[in-house]
Every structure is written in C-alpha cells, then in structure tokens.
Amino acid sequence: MWLLRYQFGLMTEIELCPDARHDPLRKSRRARIDKKGKGDGYSYRVPLGNPVVDVTVPELEGEKLDKAREAMTVAIRLEQANITYRRLGVHVASWFTDIVPNDATSLATVGGSFFWNSTPSQNVGGQIDALKNIGITLALNLDAQGQTAAIADLAPVFKFFKKQTIPAWIQSKLPAAIQANLV
Numbered sequence: 631m632w633l634l635r636y637q638f639g640l641m642t643e644i645e646l647c648p649d650a651r652h653d654p655l656r657k658s659r660r661a662r663i664d665k666k667g668k669g670d671g672y673s674y675r676v677p678l679g680n681p682v683v684d685v686t687v688p689e690l691e692g693e694k695l696d697k698a699r700e701a702m703t704v705a706i707r708l709e710q711a712n713i714t715y716r717r718l719g720v721h722v723a724s725w726f727t728d729i730v731p732n733d734a735t736s737l738a739t740v741g742g743s744f745f746w747n748s749t750p751s752q753n754v755g756g757q758i759d760a761l762k763n764i765g766i767t768l769a770l771n772l773d774a775q776g777q778t779a780a781i782a783d784l785a786p787v788f789k790f791f792k793k794q795t796i797p798a799w800i801q802s803k804l805p806a807a808i809q810a811n812l813v
Contacts, residue, residue, distance in 0.1 A: 631676050632712055632723030634658055636745035642669030650677035684731035700734040708740065719756030721745035762791045766800060773805045785811045 633654050634641065643663060652658065652675070660673040682705040683698040705726070712723050722744045730736035747753050765787055772780045788811035793801070801809060 632716075632725065633743065634674055634676060635716075636721050636723065636743075638670060638672070638674070640669045641674050642671050643673040645673065645675045646678055647675050648678045648681070650675060651679070652677050679726075680729040681731050682726070682729060682737070694732060697732040697734070701732050701737060704734050704737040708737075718760040719753060720760060721753060721757075758790050759795075761787070762795065765791070766796065766804070769804055769808045778805075778807075781805050781807050784808070788812050 631644075634644075637655055638659065645660075654677055658674045658676060660675060662671050663673050664671075682701050685694055685698050689695060708724055708726070715722050722742065724740050724742035726737050726739065727741045728736055728739045765784065769781060769784060769788075772784065785805075785807040788808050791812060793812040796804075796812065801812070
C-alpha cells in the first residue's frame, strides 16, 4: 500500500486484493474513473500477499493463537513505524516479503524503500520541520550526556533551520555549537 501511496499520491479508489501477486508499481493502476476532486481519478488494485494471521474459531486458544499473537505484534510494530514516518512527512516504508501466516520468524525478512520527488521544494518543508524537532531533541540529549564531539558533528545540520522557528526558551537550552549554526 505504501509503495502506491508514495508513487501515485492521493488515489481515488483502492481495491485490496488478498490473493493478488502482481507488481504493485507496474500493474496496480487501473482505468480512470470519474470522481472529480477526489484523488487522482484512478482506481488501484493493491496486492496484499499472504495474511499475517490465519486462525479459525476452534483455534482461538492454545499454541496456534499464541503464535498468531506473536506474528500480529511484529506486524503492528512495523506498521506503527510506517504511520509515524508518514505523519512526519518522511517518505520511507517497510513491508514483509515472505509472510508465513502465524509465524513471527517469517516476518524477519523486511523489504523497504525511500521515496523522493524531483519537483523543487516538494516534500522538503515538512521533512525539514520533522528533522528540526528530532535534531533539537537529539542535541539536548547529547548535551545532557556530555557528548561534545557528537554535538559538533550534529551542529552543521542546524543550518537547515530558521532561528525564528525555534522558541527562544528552547534556543537558550541548546549547546553553543548548535546555536551558532542556526540561520
């Protein structure tokens, strides 16, 4: 799903296909549909691959249920990371490549990708803002831990951030090497 979201943007219609095995980037986009103002105007078929969990009602206790819970826990953690990155505007996603239902060890094989855009300034502002917040928090941690060499390595990153976008009360807490790099 994330591959398509980052490749095609806001999709008008999504059909989730549990049994499909096609290349999502090359064979998912379908016919144009007429829904003006809602997405890109196309329908997409998203191949879901094998299920992470596959249990029947009689199997809702015992070892099979425990294995299913383990697998679901791994899957939820990966998807939470994908959602967090999406909210931060960081266009990166991970997914499982060789799922065996109810087998958490099969979820150790993860694929992933980074997505970028050649349009000037596209996606950059939000990513810089997310990086700013991470950078500030990292700088404060490194300072509290007395890691001056790491602060010196981090400081040039702060040239990306406008001084007026950082509250004065937090600027005063930043190490001098960091403050010197704010523009």
